[in-house]
Structures are given as structure tokens and as C-alpha cells.
Amino acid sequence: MRYMATYDLMETIRNTNQWLGATALTVGAYPAFALIPNPALTWMQAWGEVTERTFQRMIVKPDWNIPPVPTSDGQDHVVRTEVVVQRDFGDLLRFVVPGRDLPKRKVLLVAPMSGHYATLLRSTVISLLQDADLYITDWHNARDIPVSAGKFDIEDYTLYLVDFMREMGPDTHVIAVCQPAPLTLAATAYLADEDPKAQPRSLTLIGGPIDPNATPTDVTDFGHRVTMGQLEEMMIQRVGFKHPGVGRMVYPGLLQLSSFISMNSETHTKAFVDQIGRVARGEAADHDKHNKFYDEYLAVMDMTAEFYLSTVERIFKSGEIARNEFVVAGKKVDIGKITTVAVKTVEGSKDDISAPGQCIAALDLCTGLPDELKASHLEEGAGHYGIFAGKSWRQNIRPLVLEFIDANSGEPQKNQRKAANTNAA
Template sequence: MKYMATYDLMETARNTNEWLGATARAMASYPVFALSANPIFQLTAAWGEVTERTFSRMVTKPDWGIRSIVGPDGTDHLVDITPVVERDFGNLIHFSVRRREKMARQILVVTPMSGHYATLLRPTVASLLPDADVYVTDWHNARDIPVSAGKFDVDDYVLYLVDFMRYLGPDTHVVAVCQPVPLTLAATAYLAGEDPAAQPRSLTLMGGPVDPDAAATEVTDFGRRVTMGQLEQWAIQRVGFKYKGAGRLVYPGLLQLAGFMSMNAERHGKAFADQVMRAARGETSDHDAHNRFYDEYLAVMDMTAEFYLSTVERIFKNREIARNDFTVAGKKVDFGAITSVAVKIVEGEKDDISAPGQCLAALKLLTNLPDDKKASHLEPGAGHYGIFAGKSWRLNIRPLVLSFIDANSGQPRKSPVKLAVTK
């Protein structure tokens, strides 16, 4: 079948490297080799350990790893992760804190569907949990979704967000990070036109490509240079026989990872070599800095072909969001319909993925939103990941976001009827 052989070839290469690593580690770890002073055995075992872990992580969904938080009473409170709305392509999950009263702040974190799992925002979620009830969009790996589940494109993504917002009710504050920023804005505009009572209280839009042409980056330049036909030919494959989604057209996670790695190949190569030397000296641990980073970075997921291609064509090439010419399920979405939802833009000064100006363009689209409902912040020295994780997020951005949420909370509003939880 077209494109299936290449998908299975990539998986075969990954599986073979994982096997080679495991074999080298096991062989070089035989006790008899400890009698030899030759360091080749320690280096071989170390190379095998790092290689096995590297290639096994590529097909493993990371755990959230948020077991508990310290509550206002100073004691540890266990955290349960519970799906509250379940769909074929993604769930709305709730980080439920035991023995804690309902918090005044209710936050929906909209995570990217751009190659990595929602757990990439683990630091963001963990830092918000002590001060809010947190809900997160948890997107599924397309390779595990049977073809019978149908398509999933940009329209479907927006409609999923609409359903999630309706479920949570109008006292929700939405925080969208990176790729979903323009689609979260579109979902809010859709609700403004179709179901105004279900709109959230506020939107915090962080480092997303609302107008990719506002500030060119390598990502936007690539979208301009490549035709849709070339992109479909180069990037799209069919899921192989190993997974439930066999036959589904996807943009494979392994192919995306190859692109990620090639952008900084020298740095990643040095990190791998350094980790091998540390392992040979017995200086590594399961959760050392290298493993914490690469366990997440290497864990990639497939995107449906229709979602990836429609994102490139509609958001980057045609700029439908930026031109206020976006439709969802055949209905025109007018960003001018947003008149009461407070919107805050957060950008990083050194963001080389969504450069400053791309996200800020959202405020220009909100022609009927009062100026006192608009806010923006440019974080000095912060790169793309720095705006939602790391020192800039912890010390500067997070307090600003929480203050913005509090300033736009007001009195509780009557919630619309909630959706039934579906499988």
C-alpha cells in the first residue's frame, strides 16, 4: 500500500537500533569482562544503555509524573488525572487534587498537536496546580486510532475545543501554547457567534502563529517555499501494520523527530556522546538532566495527514486566521464577534519558532473588544520554550498570567448544560 512500506522501514530501523543497544549493553555487562582492565567493555555497555533508552523512548508516551502537590494547609495532596470528556482523537483531562475545595480559578490549558505529547507542558501544568483547578487537552497518537474513526483536520480540532469549553462552562480561563493559539482564538470566536453564553472569561495566547507573515522565521519560510504537493509527497505516510491505525495517512512522529534533530544535529550528537561517557563512569541516573530532557524530547506522536496539511495550507499559506477569513464546518468565523473575553498575548523576545509579532496580531483581529480587555507582554531574553517553562515562566510570566486571570474573573456566571462524557 502507498507509503506504508516507508513507515514500516522507519519503525524497523528504530527497532533495530533499540535491539542493538540492548544487545551491546547485555553482552558487555557479563561479569567475566570485569576481570579485564580494557575500558572498551565499559564503553560498549554504556553505549548500549544510552542507545537502547534513546530509541525505546521514541515510541513511548511519557507519564505526567505529577503525583502530589503541597496544599494551602501545608500537607501533601495526591493528584488524580481523570478524563472528563473522551473523544477518538483527544480527551479533556482533569488534574483532580484530593482533599481540596474547588478553586476560584479554573484553567484550561490547550496543548499543541505538533509532534510531541501534551506532557511537554508538564512544568506549566505543575506550576499552575497549587493555585487553580487545571484541565488539559490530551491529544492521542494518530497511529493508535483506527481508520474507522474518520478524519481529524483543523475544523475538527476547533470543534473539539468548542466542546471542551462548553463542558467547562463560562467561568473558565483558557491558556493556549504555541500551535493551538490561532485555533483557540477561532474556537472562542465560533462560540461568540453560535453560543455566547459558553465563552470563557479570558484567553492567554502564548507564542502562536496567528499571523505567520508578521515576523518571518525558518518555520514560516519553509511553509512558503514548499508546495502542498511536495509536502504531501515528502511528509505523508501510512501507518504500518504494527499499530491499530494501520493504513491511516499520517505525518509520522519519527519523521518529525528527524527534522527536529537535524536543526541542531551537532548539539544533540555531543549530548549523546557526553552521556555515553558519563554512563561509562557510572555517573548517570534514571532522572538525570540528560534523561529528563530527552525522555520527553524523543517521545513523538504521529499527526493525522489532514490536520498537518490543513494547518500548513490554511494557517501558514493562506493566512485564513490573519485575514479574518476562517470557516469552521462551513460557518464563517468572525473574530469581531469577540466582545467580552479578555485576551492577553505573551511572546518571547528570542522566540525563533513564533517570532514576536505573530501572536500579537491577534489583538488587531479583535476589532470590537474594548482596549481594557486587551493586554500583551514581551518577555526579554526568552526563547520559545522559555515562555511556558523555565525561569522566565516561573519568575515573570506565570505571576502575570494569574494576575490577568484574577483581574478578569468577576462574579460566577451561569453555566450552560454540560456535555455527556462519551467514549
């Protein structure tokens, strides 16, 4: 499958389905057909509308669309984004709210690079923005990065995080969501050894595979079941001529999306059939619940082949983070070197991607960290998405995370005295 023709074939299929949807929508909406109402034409138009939107969203990076932020002056302030650090494979982005007093909390939100854009954390951003000077890692679509930019694997990812933390300074509080949790832990340990003064004040790890084997899931079973040769042959393709990254080896977002959908095909099929019915009956809206979810879910990005393959091999198969044997740029990273950064883990009891036990393993790896700077939370009834963006996040987890940040906002020596009460939660 490692050919441009395969990559272009997938894009051709996507493009064709988008065109078919647009054609059906146009034919169904033809004015002359309104002379003789026909339910078949109404359903064809509805099918076309849903189909065109579905396949068009797959190649569009969603906008942040952050609503204005109300502040103490009684006014709503418009939010804009500002690139603080610009790099080939990802930027450090800041959410700026002109006219408001700068919040005391400075937070770096580390977004996953797992097939979706950083905008997947839009609701998380919105929930934190009122209470924090917020930054986020904005990873780029690999198909748009020229081959001349070089490689990008999990070691490069870790060094990007190191540079971002250095840029933000030691008063930073880091929140890593899902996939980047183990690499964010490694980046913090790297700083603890190489540049202690640049370490963040606290680190919150949410639903990440620190030790994937602690509680196996379908994801971890798949990682052990297939060989690296099989993965490379089945999952890796070369970007076609249409994109700036022509020739780059990637794990295509469209392939990842097909895997996502196949895992719950009946649920997704029903969701789209129901939406076609709502459109036909005139009950749908541009930003209804279905479109709001799938506009983000369907927007996928390519990952570099070396990042995808090194993640499977070194995080899931070899368990380098779990065994504290991770190496970056030829240097072994010792997680035990973390001695002043408060660490909190968050897990969901119904998380079927990073099951309970995988993330809390980080606390055992922090052998040099006092117990009063360690904390954990298990959210009962919450699935993977819910622990960072759903009702559980808004009502229960977010307040606990903010309390943890506040308890560890001073100098490291003072933090150890203040943290005990918060950690008890």
C-alpha cells in the first residue's frame, strides 16, 4: 500500500462521493420538480445534502470558533489566536482575549496527534479560557509538510514539547490529553535533568497510555497482535501529487477514519440515516447536534509514518515509558528525576481506549516525587471523551484540575506544603 496511487485512490473515492452528494442535492432542488411534489426527490435531495457535507468535511481543518469571553467589566471579549512558536510540524498557539485582565493561571494544553486536529479539544479550550491564560499545541497535517522538512517521530514530538515549555517559562501548568500523556511526562523529565529552571509547576495527565499493559484494551491488543512489518505494509502510504507534502510517507487520516467508523459501524450508520430523515422533514439545522459532532469527528489529518510506527513500537509494544527506558536524541530520560513538578492523573471508569490503570501508572514512575505532590482521580461512569470534554469534565474534573493548579502555583518548596489538602480530593 506504500504508493502514491493508493493515497490518490482514497482521495478519489472521497472526492467522487462528495461530487455525487452535490449532484443529488442539485437535482433534487431543481425548481421545475416542485411542480409535482415527489417524496423520492425530497429524500434524494436530503441524501445529497448529508453526503456532500460528510465527505467535504474530511479534508477541512475546522475553525476554532471560540465564543466571546465574558469578564469582570461586564463585556464579552472576542477571542483570537496568536502563534507564539512556529515550527514545521506544529505550532504553539495562544488564545488571546484583548481587553481583559490576564488570568494568573498560565496553562499549556497538549493536544493529541492521533488523527484529529487540535480543534477536537475546542470544548476543553472554551471551558478553561475564562480561568486561564491558555496555550495549545497545534499539530500540522503531515500531507502539507514538504519532505525537505525532515522526519518527525515521538522523539521529535517530545523535543517540541520541551521547546514549548521552555518558551512559556516555569510558571506554566501543563495538561496533556490522551495520546501525548506519556511523551509529555517524558518531556517534563527531560527538562528536570537538562534545564530544571524551565520545568512547569504542575502536570495533569488525562486518559493517557503511560503503561498500556496495565489494563489491556482492544487498542493495546491490536498493538501486540500485528507486527511492525504488517503495520508498515497495511497502514503507510505516500502522499500524492496534489499536496505540498508529495512523496512523504504517512498514516493517512482517511484510513484512520475508516478504522474509527468500522469499530462502531452500526451506530454511525444509524446516525446518518436518522440525519437524512431529519433533513427531508426540515428538522435539521446547520449546527444541530449531528453536524456539530460529525463536522469535528470527520475532519482528519495525516500523521507522519515514523510518528505512527514509533508510537506503536516504543509506547505500546516495547513499553519504553512504562519501563522508564525511553531515549530522546541518544539520552535516556529518567522519569525519577521529576522531583518538584506536581503530577495528577485523571481516568474514566468506562474508558475503553485508555482504561483505568494505564494513566495512574505515571505516579509509580515518579519515584523522586514526594507523595504530597502526587494526585489521582477516577471519574465514575465516564468514557474516554467525557473525561476531557463532556459533562463529567465540566462538572467534576475541571474544578479538581483547577484546584490542583492553584495548589501548585507558587515556588516548588511552597507547593509541597500547600498540595496535601488538594491531593486528598
